[in-house]
Amino acid sequence: NAGVMQNPRHLVRRRGQEARLRCSPMKGHSHVYWYRQLPEEGLKFMVYLQKENIIDESGMPKERFSAEFPKEGPSILRIQQVVRGDSAAYFCASSLREGSGSGEQFFGPGTRLTVL
Amino acid sequence: QQQVKQSPQSLIVQKGGISIINCAYENTAFDYFPWYQQFPGKGPALLIAIRPDVSEKKEGRFTISFNKSAKQFSLHIMDSQPGDSATYFCAAHPNFNKFYFGSGTKLNVKP
Numbered sequence: 277n278a279g280v281m282q283n284p285r286h287l288v289r290r291r292g293q294e295a296r297l298r299c300s301p302m303k304g305h306s307h308v309y310w311y312r313q314l315p316e317e318g319l320k321f322m323v324y325l326q327k328e329n330i331i332d333e334s335g336m337p338k339e340r341f342s343a344e345f346p347k348e349g350p351s352i353l354r355i356q357q358v359v360r361g362d363s364a365a366y367f368c369a370s371s372l373r374e375g376s377g378s379g380e381q382f383f384g385p386g387t388r389l390t391v392l
Numbered sequence: 393q394q395q396v397k398q399s400p401q402s403l404i405v406q407k408g409g410i411s412i413i414n415c416a417y418e419n420t421a422f423d424y425f426p427w428y429q430q431f432p433g434k435g436p437a438l439l440i441a442i443r444p445d446v447s448e449k450k451e452g453r454f455t456i457s458f459n460k461s462a463k464q465f466s467l468h469i470m471d472s473q474p475g476d477s478a479t480y481f482c483a484a485h486p487n488f489n490k491f492y493f494g495s496g497t498k499l500n501v502k503p
Contacts, residue, residue, distance in 0.1 A: 280435075309490060318398075318481055318493040319436070332490055367435050369491075380426065381491060383435035 278303065280370050280384035281350075288390045295355040295362070297387045301370030308351045309369045309381060310336075310343060319367060325351060358391045365389075395419060396484050398494025405501050411469040413497045415482035418463065422484040426491075427456065427467045430479045439480070440467070472501045 281300040289295050301308050306327055311319040321335040325345035336343065340358075345351040355362055365388050369381035398415045405411045415425075423444060428436035442449045442456040442465065449456045455468040469476055482494040 311491075311493075316496075318495040319491075321490040321492070324490050335490070380438055380441065383428075383437065385435045
């Protein structure tokens with residue numbers, strides 16, 4: 277039973293390029309969350325999605341960042357025109373439907389983005 | 393404003409000792425309090441979690457103590473081992489929504 281998959285694991289981009297991060301949730305999970313972690317810091321919530329819907333994007337910068345979770349395929353976190361301050365580890369988590377079980381979020385291994 | 397405050401930032405414990413990490417929260421709507429363990433280069437992994445209707449939960453060497461009136465909860469690692477050396481995050485959330493994470497505690501267990 278595969279866990280949450282993220283790719284790529286490492287991504288290097290030059291300033292001004294686009295970064296595209298992918299997340300495949302655990303089988304049966306329809307809720308996806310994206311978090312950002314700066315070095316030596318905790319995880320900061322960015323966005324919460326269900327299939328084809330953005331439920332909460334209160335933690336995501338208004339410009340350059342977007343996220344989607346299509347009916348088919350992985351969730352995508354897209355960062356346009358990257359800047360050095362975007363360098364961080366981006367983690368995706370998934371959970372089973374709301375109201376069931378513990379609400380536990382299972383995390384992927386993360387994508388480490390480096391902006392040169 | 394930080395929703396969940398965690399301390400200490402770092403902790404050094406001798407092998408066999410007790411590691412204690414504390415968290416405090418403000419939002420009374422929080423109803424699920426997990427602790428995550430993160431090794432370098434890895435994603436956080438759930439260690440143990442508690443709901444506010446109990447004051448303590450124990451799983452092996454790991455115990456959560458929960459004080460609802462004080463809005464505090466803590467993680468106790470008994471008989472700490474070098475393999476426990478990692479960063480620990482407390483978290484809280486209301487209604488299975490987004491998690492609010494503490495800033496993390498870097499634990500180093502000396503052999």
